[in-house]
Amino acid sequence: MKLQRFSLNAGSLGGKIDILRPLPTETREGDRLLVDPWGVLAPLREVPEFAALLPVVDGEAFSDALHGRMRPLMLQIGPEPKYQLARLPPPFNECRRAAKCIMFDKRRCHPRSKKLPECWTPEGSPEAQRAMATVTLTWAEGRYVVIVEGAEFVAGSGR
Numbered sequence: 001m002k003l004q005r006f007s008l009n010a011g012s013l014g015g016k017i018d019i020l021r022p023l024p025t026e027t028r029e030g031d032r033l034l035v036d037p038w039g040v041l042a043p044l045r046e047v048p049e050f051a052a053l054l055p056v057v058d059g060e061a062f063s064d065a066l067h068g069r070m071r072p073l074m075l076q077i078g079p080e081p082k083y084q085l086a087r088l089p090p091p092f093n094e095c096r097r098a099a100k101c102i103m104f105d106k107r108r109c110h111p112r113s114k115k116l117p118e119c120w121t122p123e124g125s126p127e128a129q130r131a132m133a134t135v136t137l138t139w140a141e142g143r144y145v146v147i148v149e150g151a152e153f154v155a156g157s158g159r
Contacts, residue, residue: 002040003134005143010070017077018143021062037149041135043127049089050122050132054145059152077146081139085111091123092132116140 002023010017022039036042037056044051061072078084085093088111095101095109097119107113109120122132135145 006066008065008070008073010074013070013074018141019077020138020143020145021148024148037147041131041145041147043125043131044135046128047092047124047132050092050124050128050135053084053087054135054147056147056149059148059150062146062148063152077144081142081144085136085139088136092136094122095120096123096129097121111136111140113140 002025004021004023006019006021008017008019009015022037022041025036025039025042027034027036038045041054044054055076055078057073057076061076064070065073079087093111095104098104098106098109101109101119103117103119108115109117111120116137118137120133120136121129122136123129124132138145
């Protein structure tokens with residue numbers, strides 16, 4: 001999957017935070033270039049209840065954070081990952097393999113478990129399952145997942 005990982009220091013706003021963001025995908029339709037900020041997480045739009053849990057932050061706030069100014073991003077980033085796990089609605093908080101898995105343990109095989117197994121898979125289409133599992137396992141690691149929409153900038157790159 002084409003995802004970027006960042007570790008940023010939010011200082012008094014939250015200490016060190018880890019972030020995962022999908023790289024935007026680009027497709028061409030004739031002369032038009034279409035950019036999808038959801039990238040490999042685009043199948044989550046098929047599952048609005050799950051997609052609603054992902055904060056969409058603007059590109060400027062994300063760029064500011066990469067350059068050390070964290071406040072704009074922290075205002076948009078939403079609740080901590082552990083709270084996002086608690087907000088998962090059924091059936092997305094249950095492993096779809098529960099009935100067939102010989103290793104299934106109802107105390108461990110759910111997103112709020114301290115040690116969520118890597119084999120955990122939610123309900124949905126195969127593409128959406130992969131994206132939901134990626135996001136859920138990322139939250140279980142304590143890492144935020146954000147979708148960055150809008151123009152970004154790099155300081156010192158103007159010519």
